[in-house]
Amino acid sequence: SQPVLEARGVSKHFPAGRSTVRAVEDATLALQPGRIVALVGESGSGKTTLARLLARFYPPTEGEIRLRGELVKGSPRAYYRDVQLIFQDPFGSLNPLHRVRYNLERAVKLHHDVRTKEELERRVVELLERVSLTPVEQYVDKFPHELSGGQRQRVVIARALAVEPKVLLGDEPISMLDVSIRLEMLNLLDRLRTEDGLALLYITHDIASARYLCDDIVVMYAGQMIEGGPKEDVIADPLHPYTQLLIDSSPDPERDRTDRAALFDAEDLGEPPSLIDPPAGCRFHPRCPVAMDVCRTEAPPRTELPGGRWTHCWLQEDR
Ligand code: SF4
Numbered sequence: 001s002q003p004v005l006e007a008r009g010v011s012k013h014f015p016a017g018r019s020t021v022r023a024v025e026d027a028t029l030a031l032q033p034g035r036i037v038a039l040v041g042e043s044g045s046g047k048t049t050l051a052r053l054l055a056r057f058y059p060p061t062e063g064e065i066r067l068r069g070e071l072v073k074g075s076p077r078a079y080y081r082d083v084q085l086i087f088q089d090p091f092g093s094l095n096p097l098h099r100v101r102y103n104l105e106r107a108v109k110l111h112h113d114v115r116t117k118e119e120l121e122r123r124v125v126e127l128l129e130r131v132s133l134t135p136v137e138q139y140v141d142k143f144p145h146e147l148s149g150g151q152r153q154r155v156v157i158a159r160a161l162a163v164e165p166k167v168l169l170g171d172e173p174i175s176m177l178d179v180s181i182r183l184e185m186l187n188l189l190d191r192l193r194t195e196d197g198l199a200l201l202y203i204t205h206d207i208a209s210a211r212y213l214c215d216d217i218v219v220m221y222a223g224q225m226i227e228g229g230p231k232e233d234v235i236a237d238p239l240h241p242y243t244q245l246l247i248d249s250s251p252d253p254e255r256d257r258t259d260r261a262a263l264f265d266a267e268d269l270g271e272p273p274s275l276i277d278p279p280a281g282c283r284f285h286p287r288c289p290v291a292m293d294v295c296r297t298e299a300p301p302r303t304e305l306p307g308g309r310w311t312h313c314w315l316q317e318d319r
Pocket of ligand 1: 242283285289292300313314315
C-alpha cells in the first residue's frame with residue numbers, strides 16, 4: 001500500500017561557524033499505516049534531526065518529504081495535524097500552568113468544530129480513556145506536576161491524538177520514564193497502531209525496546225541510514241558491522257553471543273565521528289574491525305537484498 005509519510009533522499013545541513021554540520025545525509029524512509037518502524041542509533045547519529053525534518057520543524061536541505069504521495073512544500077497547516085511528534089520529556093511539552101483538561105480542550109478545539117460544552121467534555125473523556133488514564137475524574141483536573149512521568153506522557157499522547165493524526169513520531173518517548181512503566185507505554189503505542197491504524201516511527205537508542213515494539217528496523221550511524229529491513233531478520237542476521245555491534249552490546253540473555261562478540265572488542269571502538277568533518281568513504285571505517293581499502297575512500301552504495309532488506313556496506317557488494 002501507499003506509504004502515509006515518506007522521506008526521499010533527505011539531507012539536513014546546519015551552518016556552524018565556517019563549517020557545516022551534516023546532521024542527516026540522504027535519508028530514505030517510508031511509513032505505512034498500522035506499521036511501526038524503529039529508527040535506531042546512538043546519540044549524535046542524526047535520528048532526532050530526522051524526526052524534526054519529518055515533523056516539519058524545518059525544511060530539508062536536499063530531498064523530498066511526501067505525505068500520502070504529495071510533495072510537502074512550506075508549512076501547510078494540515079501537515080501539522082496529520083503528523084504529530086512526541087518528545088522524550090513529557091514535562092517540557094505540556095503547559096505547566098494548565099490542568100490536563102485545558103491542555104486537551106485546546107488541542108480538540110484547534111482541530112474540531114466543537115459546538116457544545118458537552119461535546120468538548122465527551123472528547124476529552126474519550127481521549128483520556130484511550131490512553132488508559134482512568135478513572136478519568138482522577139486525572140482530568142490535575143496539573144502536569146501532580147502526575148507521574150508516565151501519566152504525563154500519556155497526556156501528551158492523548159493531546160497528539162486529539163487532532164486525529166495519521167502518523168506519530170516518538171522521539172525516545174520512553175527513555176525518561178521509570179523502567180517499571182516503559183513496557184506499558186510500548187503496549188499503549190502498539191495498541192494505537194492496531195486500533196487507529198496509525199503509522200508510527202519509534203526513535204530509540206535502545207535496540208531491546210525496538211525489538212519488542214516494531215515491525216521494521218532502520219539503523220542510523222553518523223547521519224546516514226546504514227541498514228534496514230524486517231525486525232526479525234535484521235536482529236537475527238545483521239548485515240552491517242555497526243548493526244552487529246549495536247545488537248551485541250544490547251543485553252539479551254537468550255541470544256548466543258559467542259560468534260559475533262569475538263569480532264568486536266567494545267573497549268576499542270571509540271566514539272562516533274563528528275558530523276562537521278565526517279570520515280571519507282564509509283563513515284564507520286575508523287571503528288570497523290573488517291574495514292578494507294575501498295572503505296576508506298569510497299562510500300558504499302545501497303545494496304538491496306531479498307525480503308525487503310538493504311544496507312550500505314562494501315562487504316555486501318559481492319553477496
Ligand atoms: Fe566496515 Fe567497510 Fe562495511 Fe564500512 S563499508 S561497515 S568500513 S566493511
